[in-house]
Amino acid sequence: MTARFISLEGGEGVGKSTQARRLADALRARGLDVLLTREPGGSPGAEAIRRLLLEGDANRWSPSAEALLFAAARADHVAKTIDPAVAAGRWVICDRFLDSSRAYQGAAGGIGDAAILGLHQVGSGGRLPDRTLVLALGDADAAARADARDAGCPDRIGGREQGFHTRVAAAFRDFARQEPDRVRLVDASGDEAQVTDRLLAALADLLP
Numbered sequence: 001m002t003a004r005f006i007s008l009e010g011g012e013g014v015g016k017s018t019q020a021r022r023l024a025d026a027l028r029a030r031g032l033d034v035l036l037t038r039e040p041g042g043s044p045g046a047e048a049i050r051r052l053l054l055e056g057d058a059n060r061w062s063p064s065a066e067a068l069l070f071a072a073a074r075a076d077h078v079a080k081t082i083d084p085a086v087a088a089g090r091w092v093i094c095d096r097f098l099d100s101s102r103a104y105q106g107a108a109g110g111i112g113d114a115a116i117l118g119l120h121q122v123g124s125g126g127r128l129p130d131r132t133l134v135l136a137l138g139d140a141d142a143a144a145r146a147d148a149r150d151a152g153c154p155d156r157i158g159g160r161e162q163g164f165h166t167r168v169a170a171a172f173r174d175f176a177r178q179e180p181d182r183v184r185l186v187d188a189s190g191d192e193a194q195v196t197d198r199l200l201a202a203l204a205d206l207l208p
């Protein structure tokens with residue numbers, strides 16, 4: 001059975017973490033050995049970098065330092081967690097991956113796509129998921145979900161102005177248009193079970 005590496009992507013509050021857990025459970029129910037992981041994080045070193053990235057003052061890092069820290073965390077996560085799991089025949093479900101850096105730092109943050117891809121080549125050998133599922137939800141609905149969860153206290157990046165998050169959402173839609181084989185947009189509206197069914201349908205060609 002072929003092991004697969006799947007990433008879940010999208011802006012703040014669209015339901016990625018909820019769906020990553022549900023998708024992992026649904027795949028386990030089909031008999032697959034699944035590792036659920038996340039970015040930034042997913043290995044001890046990358047979890048330490050996560051705290052540097054998400055805590056503290058809004059201007060703690062310059063845009064380029066922030067992009068480098070995400071790339072460094074990803075390099076450790078790929079080497080220590082993702083690649084060994086796939087090599088062992090496990091399915092890997094990752095809550096955010098490279099496309100978050102492309103959308104947040106590259107597009108909305110102004111670093112540019114080529115620079116983000118260059119850092120990823122150096123750090124992680126250009127490793128890409130077999131399929132990337134982008135959860136798509138209107139800005140107002142996503143903000144309402146995130147606000148209800150965070151009670152008005154978002155993390156350092158989630159708390160950026162709405163224009164930043166609108167550019168992030170547009171970038172994810174662009175990636176789906178540019179790479180239709182890898183990146184699929186999935187409607188994130190409706191109840192949790194409906195969204196999980198849509199995700200499974202978007203993976204149907206990869207499932208055993």
Ligand SMILES: Nc1ncnc2c1ncn2[C@@H]1O[C@H](COP(=O)(O)OP(=O)(O)OP(=O)(O)O)[C@@H](O)[C@H]1O
Pocket residue numbers: 010011012013014015016017018019145146148149158188189190191192195
């Ligand atoms: N289909 C759904 N309908 C209603 N609420 C939902 C749905 N899916 C998730 N939620 C709720 O919305 C909030 C945000 O969900 P979740 O944390 O999974 O989003 P996320 O995309 O991982 O967010 P972030 O990237 O900001 O961490 C949570 O309180 C969650 O319980």
Ligand SMILES: Cc1cn([C@H]2C[C@H](O)[C@@H](COP(=O)(O)O)O2)c(=O)[nH]c1=O
Pocket residue numbers: 012038039040054070096097098099100101102104105155157158
């Ligand atoms: C991987 C990655 C993440 N981010 C941002 C996106 C979110 O604001 C946080 C992660 O928080 P979550 O609750 O775990 O989703 O980090 C980013 O800007 N660039 C990235 O590469």
